[in-house]
Amino acid sequence: MKFCYALLLYLFLCGSVFSQDDIDTDRPNQTETSSIVPVNRFQMENGFLHQQTNKNDSELLLPTSLWKFGIIKNIELRLITELVYNTYSDSTLTGLNPVVVGIKVKLWEEKGILPQASLITHILLPKVASKDLQVKHLAPEIRFLFQNTITDDIDLGYNLGMNWDGESSDPIFAYTLSPAMNLTKQLKAYIEAFGFCPQYRHAEHWFDGGFMFLIGKDVQLDISAGYEITSHEGYHQFYESVGFSFRI
Numbered sequence: 001m002k003f004c005y006a007l008l009l010y011l012f013l014c015g016s017v018f019s020q021d022d023i024d025t026d027r028p029n030q031t032e033t034s035s036i037v038p039v040n041r042f043q044m045e046n047g048f049l050h051q052q053t054n055k056n057d058s059e060l061l062l063p064t065s066l067w068k069f070g071i072i073k074n075i076e077l078r079l080i081t082e083l084v085y086n087t088y089s090d091s092t093l094t095g096l097n098p099v100v101v102g103i104k105v106k107l108w109e110e111k112g113i114l115p116q117a118s119l120i121t122h123i124l125l126p127k128v129a130s131k132d133l134q135v136k137h138l139a140p141e142i143r144f145l146f147q148n149t150i151t152d153d154i155d156l157g158y159n160l161g162m163n164w165d166g167e168s169s170d171p172i173f174a175y176t177l178s179p180a181m182n183l184t185k186q187l188k189a190y191i192e193a194f195g196f197c198p199q200y201r202h203a204e205h206w207f208d209g210g211f212m213f214l215i216g217k218d219v220q221l222d223i224s225a226g227y228e229i230t231s232h233e234g235y236h237q238f239y240e241s242v243g244f245s246f247r248i
Contacts, residue, residue, distance in 0.1 A: 022217050023247045026066060028210045028224035030194040031157040031178040034118040034145040036106050037070035037247070044068070047222075047243035054235040056089035074106040078122070084133070095130025098166065102141070115146040126166050135166030143174070153182040170199040188212045192226075205229045210241075218247040 024035040027045050037043045045066040051059045067079040080100035086093040102122035110116035124139035143161030150156055159176040178192035188211065195205040210224025221244055228237040 022214055023220050023245060025212070025220055025222075025245045027243050027245065028212065028222040028241055029157075029176070029178050029180075029190050029192045029208065030206075031159050031176040031192060032104075032118075032120060032143060032145050033157065034106070034116045034147045036074060036104060036118065037068045037076045039070045039073055041070050041247055042068070043245065043247040045243065045245040047241050049239055049241040051237060051239035053237050054233060058087050060085040060087075068104075076104045078102045078104060078120070080122070093132055095133050097133050098124050098126055098129040098135055098139075100124045100141075104145075110147065110149060113148070115148045117147075118145040119143070120145060120161075122163070124164075124166055137164070137166050137169075139164040139166035150179075155180055172199070173197040186214050188214075203230065204232065204237075208239075220245045 023043065024033050025043075025045050026032045027047055045068070046063045047061065047065075048063050049059075049061040053059060062083050062085055064082040065080070067081070069077045071077055078101065080102075082097040084094065084097055100122050102120060104118055104120045107117040107119055108114070120141070120143045122141040122143075124135070124141070126135040126137055126139065129135075141161065141163035143159050143163075145157070145159050147155055147157045157176070157178045157180065159174070161174045162171045163174065164171055174194070174196050176192060176194040178190050178194075180188055180190035182188050189209070190212075191207075191209040193205070193207055195203055197203040206226050206228050208224060208226030210222060212220055212222045214220055221242075223242050225240045226238065230236075
């Protein structure tokens with residue numbers, strides 16, 4: 001962790017400036033950005049995450065990668081891959097999580113109090129995964145993405161959606177709310193509340209925060225951490241993550 005802070009300090013001293021043409025990512029927070037990757041541009045967002053699910057069990061994403069390509073002005077193609085290393089009290093589980101494919105479509109631009117809005121649709125492919133990580137069913141997701149500009153340096157992003165996990169026919173409802181602020185021309189910070197509300201199981205509500213640092217127009221580093229406000233089987237889950245994103 002000391003290395004991460006030192007790296008952020010170094011980049012703060014030698015970075016460049018934000019502009020409207022700078023890379024805009026869906027990480028590290030849970031709130032997906034309403035922005036679309038420019039036409040004929042490829043963007044890759046990578047994250048390394050450790051999540052402690054209880055005292056004995058933990059999950060590692062090594063890494064989780066979001067691959068994005070702008071095909072026309074208001075549509076991007078999306079592919080999500082995750083390599084996992086999960087440790088439990090009596091076993092380990094490693095391999096490729098089910099691959100997710102989808103698109104993001106911009107619905108309209110921000111105008112006054114009307115937020116910029118986009119729509120994401122994903123499909124989780126149950127058998128495109130390592131054998132021990134496959135699920136039973138196709139698992140769709142739909143999410144509406146909104147963003148309001150509060151000031152020149154502050155914006156508010158929020159999402160509403162629902163998805164399925166591939167094991168059950170019951171939907172999981174999701175929400176996010178994330179204000180973000182430009183601290184300098186290179187460094188941006190956010191805080192966030194988000195949650196997942198299964199139809200017939202207890203809900204999970206989280207709080208998290210982090211920093212994004214811009215290197216040039218097309219490269220971003222990030223660091224974040226989150227804590228579950230509700231308890232998961234009597235235990236409050238938490239996670240830490242670092243990430244690297246670029247655009248070509």
